[in-house]
Amino acid sequence: MRKQLEYIIVMFFISTIWIPAGFPQTQNIASINNMIDDAVNKAVESLINVDSKIKTVAIWSIEASSESPIDVASIDKKFTRALIKADNFSRFTVIDGTVLQMRASELNLEFSKVIDRSKMIEIGKALDIDAFLYGSAALGDEEIILNLNLVDTQTGALIWLDEIRGQDPVLIARREQEAKEAQIALQREEAAKRLKSRVDATLRSLLLPGLGQLYTENNSRGITYFFIEGIAWIIFLQDVISDQDGNGNTTETGIRIQRNIGLGLIGINHIISAIDGGLSAHSYNKQLKSKYNLSLELHKSTKQLLLTYRYHF
Template identity: 25%
Template structure:
């Protein structure tokens, strides 16, 4: 009875997403090698898998499949952005089981020099996803293999990653990219303006979390999606010209004007607001031409992680901020620029210069008091010696003051040279914490 139950069990077993991707990649690579030859010498087309409503889990799984085909099996995949343009023209984004015309396959092969194609779909059924992937030889349209797998995204096993700042912000940026693709024209030729997110609440404003979140999203859209993003400095000039602040950016008509003046076709706007032990991040993709909101996204981020990230965020630091601080206190600008050794050097040198100046001033004052205390009949030679020592001490005091001021001026100049104003931020994860870097 037990044996019969095992034999009767379904051939598709639920597994982790990575395990399912590895299994499917292995089967597809094996079939492609048999059907078209070495994957290292023949280009392969990997089409976006059909998925309901651009399900982010499905999108990430398909991307993982592509990574494994390249990393583990040496596949030469066609450039994704170039492929998306041709697929849109050829209407090749079909659901699983749809017939792919031989003429269409030949068109792709001629255009990219590809020998094989991987296509398929993902369906969300209950708590699991079912994958159907196919490998096709483009020369004659022969189906080389059809691979099926099933995986489960276990909410109990994924909370750390799903709650991670890095993962959450990347996912939001990925979904915003999908919204930007709905704009008229080819996305890779469009300019996108990402405005600083509105900061709602004193804590949010104090830590400049709107600027931080919008900068991270900018980085993901630029680096992961190759989008043309309007530079932050250019946006700042436009906002200044229109005399808009945080309150002005709430008015959507004014944000559209910012987009038009910046030469952007799409806008990403949003807000960060306090919500107890979390921060609520809302973002929208708006068409500059029509003013239509094409996508709205929302996510919640742990307050503790956001505060920690803000304290390390170089994106919030500017050259002007460094100069201002160095003007007030020696070395403060270097601390602001994350250069503690320089800071200690400037502080030590300037303090030493003024300390020595104080010593010489006290010496000069002492010689002056001695001179005034001398009574009549004191030899002129003694008096002249006291005057000479007083003048020498005051002269050294003046030179040390000049030296201290020169060190302070150089400290300001160094803060300006070493300081930077950033347009994008890069962020990495170390353990469970995220850090902004440039």
């Protein structure tokens, strides 16, 4: 029983080490296959534009370095299927590698994947193949590079060649999504810095009407409070009103009433502007929170303004 338990523990640790290490490789192979699909489709889109006399084609060889994780047999199969399907199954007749070797063997023709145009001409004429496709495959930076050539079996001349770069659409979409999320996060961070304190806006407007509104970027209302404040101070400081004595001199009672009116307007303007400043800050923050999905809360213990980001992608 003890030995069985020790065996289970050992196998558990081995699995925790080896199994996770296998997943990146699996994902990498899947990504390479997506790159191959993309490159093959691009190549076939270009190949259908070659001379319309080229009907029957065969893949001579697609080579890759021995250290490369590229499955060249998979490329051959994907090319065969894609060429057959080209232009709604009407563009090419494809001789796959197995049939090519079998028919060459039946005719006692030596077939080798070494690039030899004279052999291509010989086998092509014997098997009624119009052109041979050959090339190489290599992995680049998040892409696969196919260097392809098409040889006319009548003349041995190159009638088409291209460097095709295939990418993984899934990987590209993921990178675009990550970039989008990073951009949104940056916008939220910038928006968070722009949030306004209601207390600060209130105190600013209490000190000078309109200042809190300018702080919350409500410029039109800020200018309005500035204008009212100026009118109120003019009334407060002006010594001439309609209540005059017979000699045209302002009475003390008139001056007192005028200054009381001015002082009252100043006080009312300060109070209303202070209240409006706090409301402007609240409205400003509400718009930012709605636009960038921010949550604003006041921590109960420290009474500090905290920003909490809620990410919904």
